[in-house]
Amino acid sequence: MSLAETSTKPGAGTLYKTIRQDIERRILTGEWPPGHRIPFEHEIMEHYGCSRMTVNKALSELAQADLIERRRRAGTFVRRPQFLSAVLKIPDIRAEIGALGRAYGYELISSARRTANSADRERLGVKTPCKVIAIRCRHSADGLPFAIEDRLIDLDAVPDAAKANFKIDPPGSWLLHHVPWTEAEHAISAIIADDAIAAGLDIAVGAPCLVIERHTWRQGQPLTAVRLVYPGEQHRLVARFRGSE
Amino acid sequence: MSLAETSTKPGAGTLYKTIRQDIERRILTGEWPPGHRIPFEHEIMEHYGCSRMTVNKALSELAQADLIERRRRAGTFVRRPQFLSAVLKIPDIRAEIGALGRAYGYELISSARRTANSADRERLGVKTPCKVIAIRCRHSADGLPFAIEDRLIDLDAVPDAAKANFKIDPPGSWLLHHVPWTEAEHAISAIIADDAIAAGLDIAVGAPCLVIERHTWRQGQPLTAVRLVYPGEQHRLVARFRGSE
């Protein structure tokens, strides 16, 4: 029990993957519950009889996958699992539609620049007064409505947005290419189309819609808040992924 | 232009992060489109004047994040972005409800073991005849309906499932703890509650529902297919994440 388990099935052939999978297994089965401090690199390295870099590589990958949290001097801890957390990787609708091989269409419905009212401030999560741009637009694929977008941009945080031409560029694409972000949050829910949504998406009132709300920050400062409404029966969010081999 | 840009803002203080972000930026802005071969480790290492291990660390992280694909002898290539791919990280409803601090309830509605009919086979994606378990159950939080689950398990791929007691253990939890998987696929969509769903979730017919369909494989072999229906106005899939600092 004390030495490296070269006798057990090697798992994946390489040492660091074996280490990573051993730890991953213990976390997923609950043997090491959230908050548990996993052995120091020093100890793991002795257990497997390898160098610290090898252990470090295994732990770094687990940290990148958010399974563990590493704190200097304190050690490495099992993270609370992110239940049903949904990560939408690339948020650019224009590119998405292009990748589907369909013709992208964009239409600016309304655009207003104003001092943020209390609803705007709450939605963005800012406390101090600021200027915002409020945009409503529609994306379409092959001429058919694809999504309705409702967006608020904090002009103080993104002053360049005042110079962008949102009659031509979709705000999502423009922001993705011009503004770096550090944190984001998504929420996905389902709603029933009301009159405005039904008209905008060319579907029946009462039809199901998928709603994605996204907030984006840079170093804790709110940049933009957006709400995208998709026809729910036509649109599916699909993801395929691997379980770290 | 030829040497390391120590004059530009360091980005993140450490070299490998600078390298990773430089490359990430070029990919996200489209400067290096999908399929583009990015410079060899050898070249990057000379460009930044560092060792290959440092470059390798940066590229490994980008590969883990699925931004690039690495092929021996051929080089490293920008991957086709996974548009709007949604990754639901932990699929265990029992743990999810527990984490919300609410009391978990589980009720098996029906369970049947049978030889897969053609609909079962299509849903699972198997071609040859096999045995399956079909389960319908309900999850609740604090006594209120939380989700309806409809699941198919391939008994040939997961023979142990015949011994599990799904009257007590939710099939999702049981599978998570007993069956390793290597690939999974999610699809999220929105539907309108029909009679059966409305009754099961205690909501009105015509109310919006969020649907998650998940398929799970091990080494390409289908293990299980599940469809989860949530009340759409009460339930939101939320995720917060960082943009690789």
Added chain:
DNA sequence: AGCGAGTTTATGTATAGACATATCGCCCGT
């Protein structure tokens, strides 16, 4: 031309050692 064996090359893994950096805790002085 077709095919198989050998070569080249870029990535993959692993090592030992070095120094940096964030903190946890302890000790000491007020």
Added chain:
DNA sequence: ACGGGCGATATGTCTATACATAAACTCGCT
């Protein structure tokens, strides 16, 4: 008791080197 400073310690980064491995390429044989 309280707080500031400092040392111990675990992780973070980086290097130079070595060998393994897979795949693309070359070349020569039939």
